[in-house]
Amino acid sequence: MEDKSMLISRHAWLFMKYQNRNFAKQFTYIFVLLGLSVGILPISGCGKHADSDTRAAVAAGKLLAEKGHGTIPACIACHGNNGEGLDAAGYPRLAGLNATYIEKQLNDLARELPPAGVVIESVAKDYSKTPRIYSDLTVFSPGLRHDDVMSPIAKQLSKTDIHNIAAYYSSLPFQAKPVAADYEVLERGQDLALRGKPEYGLPACISCHAPNGEGFGTDFPPLAGQPAAYIVNQINKWQRGDRDNDNLGLMHAVADQLTDADKLNVAAYYANRSLIVNGK
Amino acid sequence: MAAELPQGEVRPAAYDARANIPTGLTREKAIRQIPAMNPGEYFVPPEIGDIPTSKYGDMVKLGRNIFIDTQHYAKRYVGNGLNCSNCHLQEGRKPYAAPIWAAYPMYPEFRNKTRDVVTYEERVQDCFRFSMNGIAPTLDSPEIKALTAYAHWLSKGAPINKELPGRGFARLSKPRDPTPVNGEKLYKENCASCHAADGKGQKFANRDGYMFPPLWGGDSYNHGAGMSSVKDCAQFTKANMPLGKGWTLTDMEAWDVCTYIWLQNRPWDPRFGWFFNIFTPPTGGN
Numbered sequence: 164m165e166d167k168s169m170l171i172s173r174h175a176w177l178f179m180k181y182q183n184r185n186f187a188k189q190f191t192y193i194f195v196l197l198g199l200s201v202g203i204l205p206i207s208g209c210g211k212h213a214d215s216d217t218r219a220a221v222a223a224g225k226l227l228a229e230k231g232h233g234t235i236p237a238c239i240a241c242h243g244n245n246g247e248g249l250d251a252a253g254y255p256r257l258a259g260l261n262a263t264y265i266e267k268q269l270n271d272l273a274r275e276l277p278p279a280g281v282v283i284e285s286v287a288k289d290y291s292k293t294p295r296i297y298s299d300l301t302v303f304s305p306g307l308r309h310d311d312v313m314s315p316i317a318k319q320l321s322k323t324d325i326h327n328i329a330a331y332y333s334s335l336p337f338q339a340k341p342v343a344a345d346y347e348v349l350e351r352g353q354d355l356a357l358r359g360k361p362e363y364g365l366p367a368c369i370s371c372h373a374p375n376g377e378g379f380g381t382d383f384p385p386l387a388g389q390p391a392a393y394i395v396n397q398i399n400k401w402q403r404g405d406r407d408n409d410n411l412g413l414m415h416a417v418a419d420q421l422t423d424a425d426k427l428n429v430a431a432y433y434a435n436r437s438l439i440v441n442g443k
Numbered sequence: 444m445a446a447e448l449p450q451g452e453v454r455p456a457a458y459d460a461r462a463n464i465p466t467g468l469t470r471e472k473a474i475r476q477i478p479a480m481n482p483g484e485y486f487v488p489p490e491i492g493d494i495p496t497s498k499y500g501d502m503v504k505l506g507r508n509i510f511i512d513t514q515h516y517a518k519r520y521v522g523n524g525l526n527c528s529n530c531h532l533q534e535g536r537k538p539y540a541a542p543i544w545a546a547y548p549m550y551p552e553f554r555n556k557t558r559d560v561v562t563y564e565e566r567v568q569d570c571f572r573f574s575m576n577g578i579a580p581t582l583d584s585p586e587i588k589a590l591t592a593y594a595h596w597l598s599k600g601a602p603i604n605k606e607l608p609g610r611g612f613a614r615l616s617k618p619r620d621p622t623p624v625n626g627e628k629l630y631k632e633n634c635a636s637c638h639a640a641d642g643k644g645q646k647f648a649n650r651d652g653y654m655f656p657p658l659w660g661g662d663s664y665n666h667g668a669g670m671s672s673v674k675d676c677a678q679f680t681k682a683n684m685p686l687g688k689g690w691t692l693t694d695m696e697a698w699d700v701c702t703y704i705w706l707q708n709r710p711w712d713p714r715f716g717w718f719f720n721i722f723t724p725p726t727g728g729n
Binding site: 354 | 484485487490491492532533534536537538542633636637645647654685686687688689690
């Protein structure tokens, strides 16, 4: 008896909860279900066929990467003949990276850092008064990335050059050559990559950089197949403030929590992964 | 005897320093107060390498597999695109993300949702039914057994029937009624870059499953799930989102964004609407 009355009242509550929903949108599905006895297969293009614009950009990018232009040195001098990077010097691989990501990084490398000593004062806010939309007051960095070697080169590139280079390198195939490392180092690196540090609020690498460190979308670059030295250098840059161009400041928050040992372990772990991009 | 101060005078101790910190170009530095995570403050579950090589250990490993890849290892019982670890972050280890090591020792316990005492296994069944929008495995199924073994192993050394710090989600204040208008704005700025503007998450290009889980639509949790209540969602969001930047939203922002999410379309509560689930399925998803 008691249970029954509880049930009824719960259903009444749920009814009240749902009664202001948009039924019209949903009842169209009745007609869809009644009218269709076969599912409609989504028509998708089989594989990406590069249109002529992209092909031209890739060709122009290839030319710039191999020959350079005026005072712009050839990319292959540091980034390897096939964009595989240079382990010893910590020069990153570019082959198979997301085109939009490469483009953004080059634009950020070319951007002037603000003069030192400039402090932007926040707007004084009184949170005890009327509610306001704080997000209106959010200021994100325009995307800063400084590198002694790459920034001067990036400054010389035109927008078109950057677009072409991004198109070229994103089209290149890549196969990682796993670098051997100490077993304990790999184990610790793996622990960080798969689980992060829960008790410190540090998320796992895989939660953004994809399960095998292959990267995801335009915001999350691959970690697998990058030289260990490069990964360590970039985390150091975030900690120093030389790099501040990540989406929502996510990587900034992560880098702030990494110890020197963490950097080395996780970089070694990802340099040790195997990876195949663009079906090489 | 301390001299009494007149009402309204601001003492240094009561002064909110957040109002005139240079922002360093980010909002959260001006307004956040992140609780310091000190070593030893939270229970630390055992390491993966310490799983014993035994039948028990195999069950623990299977449980962990189900936990982090529910889509594959518990395929039969799952009705959406989620995994356990989408909410119980970092393999169920993260404090304030409903860590398993804090939950398991509390069972059997009274549950307001069913108004009955439930065992841990029955609680996991409800996860499948509501959060995974699927079908509850039977209590003797290998899935339930393995998940219980994993929870048991994670809780090694945790005290039985004792509230541990970090259990469940954050506790929030609620200074005013939440507004989905503000929530929509917050969602587009802070959440949409991963969970997509339409809330449907982002799928992998070259494999099954979601890189970033859907928050609403047919591939997300249904209306009977805990996350479907604005309160639970806000408490989770406050402590954990955006990922890696927990505690950076204000309490009110968490309420607002979850109110916006609550207004969206998702599968019906299975206790309520089998008819609606069949004839008016939620839009989107899949």
